[in-house]
Amino acid sequence: MEWLVPFILTVITASTPLLLAASGELITEKSGVLNLGVEGMMLVGAIAGFAVTASSGSAILGIVAAVIAGVLMSLIFAFLTLTLMANQVATGLALTIFGIGFSALVGSKFVGFAIEPLPGLSIPGISAIPVVGPILFGQDFLVYLSIAAVFGVGWFLAKSRAGLVLKAVGDSHHSAHAIGYSVIKIRYLATMFGGAMAGLAGAYLSLSYTPMWAENMTAGRGWIALALVVFATWRPGRLLAGAYMFGLISVMQLHAQGAGIHVPSQFMSMLPYLATIIVLVIISSDRAKIRLNAPACIGQAFRPAH
Amino acid sequence: MTGDAGAEAMKGNAPAQLEVRGVTKAFPGCLANDDISFRIEPGEIHALLGENGAGKSTLVKIIYGVLQADQGDLIWEGKPVTIHSPHDAREMGVGLVFQHFSLFETMTVLENIALAMNDVRDMAVLRQKVIEVEKTYGLPLDPDRHVYTLSVGERQRIEIVRCLLQNPKLLILDEPTSVLTPQEVEKLFETLRRLADEGCAILYISHKLHEVKALCQRATVLRGGKVVGGCDPREETAKSMAEMMIGQKLVAPDRGKQREFGDVRLDVTDLSLISDEQFGTHLKNINLQVRGGEIMGVAGVAGNGQNELFQALAGETEHEAAPDSIKIDGKSVAHFGPRRRRRLGAAFVPEERNGHGAVPDMSLSENGFLTAFRRMALAARGLIREVPTRSFADNIIKTFDVRTTGSGAEAGSLSGGNLQKFIVGREILQDPGVLVISQPTWGVDAGAASAIHQALLDLAAKGTAVLVISQDLDEIFAICDSVVVMSEGKMSKPRPMADVSIEEIGLLMGGLHDLEADATPANDTAEVGGRVGQA
Numbered sequence: 001m002e003w004l005v006p007f008i009l010t011v012i013t014a015s016t017p018l019l020l021a022a023s024g025e026l027i028t029e030k031s032g033v034l035n036l037g038v039e040g041m042m043l044v045g046a047i048a049g050f051a052v053t054a055s056s057g058s059a060i061l062g063i064v065a066a067v068i069a070g071v072l073m074s075l076i077f078a079f080l081t082l083t084l085m086a087n088q089v090a091t092g093l094a095l096t097i098f099g100i101g102f103s104a105l106v107g108s109k110f111v112g113f114a115i116e117p118l119p120g121l122s123i124p125g126i127s128a129i130p131v132v133g134p135i136l137f138g139q140d141f142l143v144y145l146s147i148a149a150v151f152g153v154g155w156f157l158a159k160s161r162a163g164l165v166l167k168a169v170g171d172s173h174h175s176a177h178a179i180g181y182s183v184i185k186i187r188y189l190a191t192m193f194g195g196a197m198a199g200l201a202g203a204y205l206s207l208s209y210t211p212m213w214a215e216n217m218t219a220g221r222g223w224i225a226l227a228l229v230v231f232a233t234w235r236p237g238r239l240l241a242g243a244y245m246f247g248l249i250s251v252m253q254l255h256a257q258g259a260g261i262h263v264p265s266q267f268m269s270m271l272p273y274l275a276t277i278i279v280l281v282i283i284s285s286d287r288a289k290i291r292l293n294a295p296a297c298i299g300q301a302f303r304p305a306h
Numbered sequence: 307m308t309g310d311a312g313a314e315a316m317k318g319n320a321p322a323q324l325e326v327r328g329v330t331k332a333f334p335g336c337l338a339n340d341d342i343s344f345r346i347e348p349g350e351i352h353a354l355l356g357e358n359g360a361g362k363s364t365l366v367k368i369i370y371g372v373l374q375a376d377q378g379d380l381i382w383e384g385k386p387v388t389i390h391s392p393h394d395a396r397e398m399g400v401g402l403v404f405q406h407f408s409l410f411e412t413m414t415v416l417e418n419i420a421l422a423m424n425d426v427r428d429m430a431v432l433r434q435k436v437i438e439v440e441k442t443y444g445l446p447l448d449p450d451r452h453v454y455t456l457s458v459g460e461r462q463r464i465e466i467v468r469c470l471l472q473n474p475k476l477l478i479l480d481e482p483t484s485v486l487t488p489q490e491v492e493k494l495f496e497t498l499r500r501l502a503d504e505g506c507a508i509l510y511i512s513h514k515l516h517e518v519k520a521l522c523q524r525a526t527v528l529r530g531g532k533v534v535g536g537c538d539p540r541e542e543t544a545k546s547m548a549e550m551m552i553g554q555k556l557v558a559p560d561r562g563k564q565r566e567f568g569d570v571r572l573d574v575t576d577l578s579l580i581s582d583e584q585f586g587t588h589l590k591n592i593n594l595q596v597r598g599g600e601i602m603g604v605a606g607v608a609g610n611g612q613n614e615l616f617q618a619l620a621g622e623t624e625h626e627a628a629p630d631s632i633k634i635d636g637k638s639v640a641h642f643g644p645r646r647r648r649r650l651g652a653a654f655v656p657e658e659r660n661g662h663g664a665v666p667d668m669s670l671s672e673n674g675f676l677t678a679f680r681r682m683a684l685a686a687r688g689l690i691r692e693v694p695t696r697s698f699a700d701n702i703i704k705t706f707d708v709r710t711t712g713s714g715a716e717a718g719s720l721s722g723g724n725l726q727k728f729i730v731g732r733e734i735l736q737d738p739g740v741l742v743i744s745q746p747t748w749g750v751d752a753g754a755a756s757a758i759h760q761a762l763l764d765l766a767a768k769g770t771a772v773l774v775i776s777q778d779l780d781e782i783f784a785i786c787d788s789v790v791v792m793s794e795g796k797m798s799k800p801r802p803m804a805d806v807s808i809e810e811i812g813l814l815m816g817g818l819h820d821l822e823a824d825a826t827p828a829n830d831t832a833e834v835g836g837r838v839g840q841a
Contacts, residue, residue, distance in 0.1 A: 161426065168410050168421050175408035178372065179422045180392030292412050292452075 007255060008135055012143060013209055015247025017042070017201040017218075019146040021225035022232075022239055023153045024197025028074075029229055030157065031190035032170035032297035033081070036092025038198050039222025040099020041073040045202025047103040047110070050213045054113050063142075063203050070199020071192050073099060078191040082184050085301045100216060110213040117211040118142065142204045147240075149197065154236035166190060170295030173302040183302050198222070220273070227276040233283060234293040246272050321384030323348045323476055323507035324369070329378035331364055338364040339375070340531040346476065351498065351508045353518045353539055355551050356528035357751040359721065362511050365528070366478055369509075370402045371395040383475075396424050401469030403479045409453050409461055416449040419468045432471075439470050443497050458608055459490045466497065477501060478509045483517055487607055488779070488812035495521055513551075513752075514780070515544035529553055552752050559759040559784060567787075568598030571771035572619075572652075572740045573633040577640070579618055579625065587611040587795040589618060594790055594800060596740070596771040601762060602800065603786035604775040607815050611795035612775050613657070616744045619773070620654040621647045634740055649680060651739035655729055657748065657775075659722065663729045666718030670710065671699035673717050674732050681736045698735070706731035707757065723754035730758050734765050741765065744775040759785050779808060793817045 021038050028035050035041075048069035053062030077095050080086040118140035121127065127137040157163040166186060169176045173183045201221070206213055224246055232238035253268030284290065322345035331339040339361045346352045356362045367373040369380065371389035379386050382398060389395050395402075409418050416433055420426045436449050445463045453461060462482065469477055479498075483491045498521065502508055512518055518525060519539045527535045527550045535550055542550075549555060577592040589611050596602045606612055617623045618632070618640075625631060625640035632640040634650045644654070656662040664673045675695045679685045684695045699713035706727045710720055717725060726747070733741060746762065747755035763785055766772050776782055782789055782803075789806060791798040791814035798814045 161420070164413075164417055164421060167413070171410040171412055172408075175410060176421075178392070178404060178408040180371070180396075181421075296411070 003255075005131055005134055007251070010251045010254070011244065011247045012135070012139065014251050015244045016143050016146045017204045017209065017221055018225050018228060018246055019150055019240065019243040020142070020204060021198045021201035021222060022228040022243060023146070023149045023236065024194040024201075025225055025229050026232070026234060026236065026239060027153060027156075027166070027197075028190050028194030029298055030170045030234060030295050031166050031187045032173060032295050032300065032302075033078075033187050033191050033194075034088045034092065034299040035074065035077055035095070035191060035194055036089060036226065037073065037077050037095025037099065037222075038194075038225050039218055039220070040096035040102075041070045041195050041198035042202035042205070042218045042222045042225075043099045043103040043216070044073050045070040045199030046206035046217060047107045047202075047213060048199070049203030050113075050115070050206040051106065051110055053207055054110060054115050059116075059118055059207055062207055063200070066199040066203030067196045068199070070195040070197070070202065072195070074191045074195020074198070075188075077195075078188050081301065082187050082191070085303065088299050088301070096222065104215045107213045107215060111215075113213065115207070115211050118208040140208050142200065142208060145200070146204075150236050150240045150243075157236065167295070170297055173297045173300070177302070177304050183304075187302075198225075201225070224272055224276065227280065231276065231279050231283065233290060234295065246275070249275055320347075322346060322381070323350075323383065324509075325381035326365070326369070327379045327381060329365065329368060329375045329380070331361075331368060331373065331375050337531050339368070341378070342528070342531075342533050343378075344526040344533060344536070346507045346509055348475070348507050349502050349505045350524060351502050351510055351522045353522035353525035354509055354511045354528065355513070355515075355518065355525050355547060357513070357551055357753075358723065359530075359751070360528040360551070361531040362528055363480065364531075366402065366480055366509075366511065369395070369476075369478065370400060393424055396422075396472055399473065399475035401472055401474035401477045403462065403465045403469060403477070403482055409464060411454040412452065414450050414452055415447055415456075415464055418453060418464055419449075419471065422468045423471065435471055436467060439467055443467075443470060443500070444493075445497070459486055462486070462494075466494075470501075474506060476507045476509065478511070480511045481513070482510075483512065483514060487815040488808060489816055491517065515539075515547045518547070519544060527551055548752055554753075557756060559756055559763055561763060561785070565599045565767055565787070567600045568769055570595045571598050571635050572596040572742075572773060573636075574619070575631055575633075576628070577618060577625070577631040579614060579623060581614050587614055589614050590795045592797045594773075594797065596773050598739075598769045598771050599766050600788065601766045601772040601774060601786045603782035603789040603803075604773065604792055604797075605779060605782050605789055605811050605815060606777070606792035608777055610792045610815075611797075612744065612792055614795070615792065616654070616656060616742065616775055619742045620644055620656070645680075648677065653677070653733035653736055653738035653741050655733055655741070655743040655746065657744040659725050659729060660718060664717040664725060666716065668717060669699075669714050670703070670708075670717055670720075670728060671696045671713040673728075674699040674702060674713075678732060678736050702728055702731040702735055705735065706761065723750040726750050727754055727758060730761060734761055737768075738765075738770055740771045740773075742773045742775070745777065746774060747776075747778065747781060755781075779811060782811075783808070791815055 021042055025035065025038055045066040049062040049066030052065035053059050073095060077091055080091045081088045120138045120140050123137055127133045157167060165181055169181060169183050169186045177183050202218065205217055210217065228239060228242045228246065231242045249272050253265065253271060256263055256268055257265055325345040327343050329339050329342045342365060354362050364373065368375050371391045371394050380389060387398065410421070416429065416436065419436060420429065420432055426432055433449050440447055445467055447460060447463050447467060482494060486494065498508055510518065510522055519542070522539045525537050525539045525547070526533055529551060534553065537547065537550070539547065574592055574594045577589055579589040581588050587610060592615065594602065604612060604615065618625065621642055621644040624643055629638040629641040634647060634652050637650060639647050639650065660666045675684050675690060678698060682698050684691055684698060696713050702708065703710060703713060708728045708731065709724050720728065730743070730746065746758050750758065762772055762774070774782065774786060786803050788800045788802050789811065790800050791811055793815060794817060
């Protein structure tokens with residue numbers, strides 16, 4: 001049983017960046033904006049966090065920098081798609097490609113640097129309890145934040161008036177405009193939230209998961225986060241379950257190799273993506289679920305008619 | 307302007323609920339409102355009349371704060387006001403029932419109401435208030451139902467309840483009856499009269515003139531963005547008001563002499579179809595026969611299976627199981643797609659013009675080619691024959707008086723009425739044996755509508771079987787020889803137009819088909835209709 005605790009710990013760390021990025025994207029998509037640039041925003045967040053932490057020695061400053069970098073990236077996207085009405089899919093893809101290149105450029109100076117990983121929570125006595133202690137009380141604060149974020153997003157969408165307005169904008173932007181809500185402003189805010197969370201997810205990767213910088217270190221996690229949102233049919237509860245399931249699958253590949261199971265490592269690395277495709281197919285066949293939760297206006301530019 | 311002047315004199319100097327003074331609003335390329343002035347008194351039901359594009363919607367948006375006027379003033383209870391947003395308008399006491407409902411389908415009734423209220427602190431309190439208003443005005447609605455499960459009439463009720471909750475002093479209704487059955491219209495009018503009695507001013511926008519006549523005390527007529535006159539609808543005829551709206555004499559369609567009906571050309575027998583749309587309607591045992599020379603109308607409230615029927619007839623949904631359920635000129639076609647049906651001489655005009663009837667980004671001549679290339683021989687060896695294609699489009703434009711810059715113009719650049727004339731013309735000039743046409747004059751101005759009606763009558767006179775699917779009962783009464791009514795995917799028995807009343811059709815639209823389904827003689831329904839008509 002001694003393998004169990006480290007196994008669970010690695011599942012948690014693998015799931016956290018997915019959960020952070022996906023809860024941000026969930027809010028963005030609920031407002032009717034499809035931002036495919038999550039991967040790029042995560043990478044820029046990761047390098048911003050790492051660079052600032054390495055230069056200043058403060059992880060807090062690094063995290064703040066990562067959030068700001070994510071928001072700035074999302075603002076580029078928002079300006080192009082919401083103000084200039086560019087196509088969201090194309091702009092999102094471009095944002096990811098831009099993010100990959102830009103982070104590599106800035107990060108070239110930081111390859112090989114080492115920093116202290118984010119400290120875990122340490123409550124004397126409690127954190128030392130076998131099994132429960134390290135799992136529940138020994139994580140760094142971004143892990144707790146990711147769980148809080150998904151519950152926060154759930155509460156926001158289900159209970160708050162602002163959440164109702166956000167859903168309304170995503171459901172029918174013309175109706176929302178006619179009633180008097182500022183569609184563009186609300187979508188800007190939702191897109192910025194998505195950027196901030198993607199930045200945080202990136203910071204988690206470069207400051208805690210593997211405290212170093214490597215080119216393209218997100219390794220497709222931004223795409224999995226995007227798939228997760230659809231996988232969860234835009235519901236926060238399922239997002240939590242889905243993120244941990246995907247985390248589990250990606251960790252299993254390491255452990256299977258460690259346990260000497262002879263499965264090609266390439267097969268295991270492709271598992272999360274395969275699972276995504278299968279789940280997307282299954283979910284798409286149930287139109288009722290999609291229709292009730294999917295934001296009907298997703299990806300559509302809003303031009304107020306006169 | 308005598309009507310306006312008279313009413314103003316009667317009211318003396320008491321401030322109007324709302325006075326619009328010299329409002330002007332220009333959009334790039336068009337002057338939507340040009341120096342518009344009129345006033346609405348408290349407790350008055352005031353009609354705003356005008357064709358599509360006359361500037362009614364723009365004016366409403368200015369009053370509701372969605373748009374800002376370039377020039378002019380709004381005077382509310384004697385004081386000039388600027389309305390920056392719908393929020394401001396609601397704060398002042400302006401309520402608006404939208405023409406195309408401003409509802410959110412996946413949300414509940416209560417959530418939809420909350421979204422349009424300025425201050426909602428407690429959903430439980432709001433729920434209580436909603437239930438109270440519903441009771442007071444007799445507008446039953448379950449606050450927890452999702453909007454997509456509601457009928458169109460119920461959806462409109464949400465909009466009205468939403469306005470009433472704000473205790474409006476001015477209620478604006480934009481084409482509120484276009485989706486209601488005659489009985490639902492009567493209920494709506496009761497509510498409005500009651501509100502007016504309580505002192506609420508009502509601005510009623512409609513192109514249904516007999517309704518305006520029944521409801522309103524005063525009317526302001528707009529044409530081309532200008533006020534062209536005012537009148538007391540109670541003293542006018544629908545025809546005189548229509549002529550004021552279009553600015554010329556209105557010619558009723560010429561039905562010609564009694565047509566002889568030929569053989570059955572479109573034959574639908576026991577057509578049942580499960581809709582694969584999430585919120586679609588299933589077709590249940592549809593039966594109808596349209597003979598050559600006959601125009602049959604399909605009446606019904608929107609969403610009762612008309613779209614599914616059109617798609618089944620046009621071949622957009624194929625029916626492998628029972629090929630015999632649809633026959634064109636005696637040939638079973640239910641398992642055919644649209645092209646094979648067109649080859650047999652059928653033509654189809656869908657309700658949606660842009661994107662269904664025509665490709666908006668393509669030119670008119672390309673759009674003409676798309677459905678006509680076979681019958682009009684516009685293609686040779688896989689290539690488009692440019693000259694005949696262009697002259698076919700030119701011919702449509704000339705024959706049907708389509709106002710456009712030429713056959714090279716993009717379909718999307720035409721106004722709704724002109725594009726509809728082009729699409730209808732494209733099908734009619736192919737000389738079809740069977741024509742199925744959905745909402746032929748929806749959103750089309752009166753001049754273009756009467757041209758389309760005349761074209762359909764002329765086509766029938768040449769021996770074509772025409773099926774007109776329409777929500778507009780006036781239209782059905784004006785051009786059809788017989789009528790069927792759709793309700794919840796079922797269809798009533800065909801009745802000759804001559805011995806059916808508007809009340810009976812209204813009852814059938816509301817879903818009284820069960821009476822008929824039990825093979826009771828047709829005059830039973832007539833009796834029910836008569837009783838309700840008298841009541």
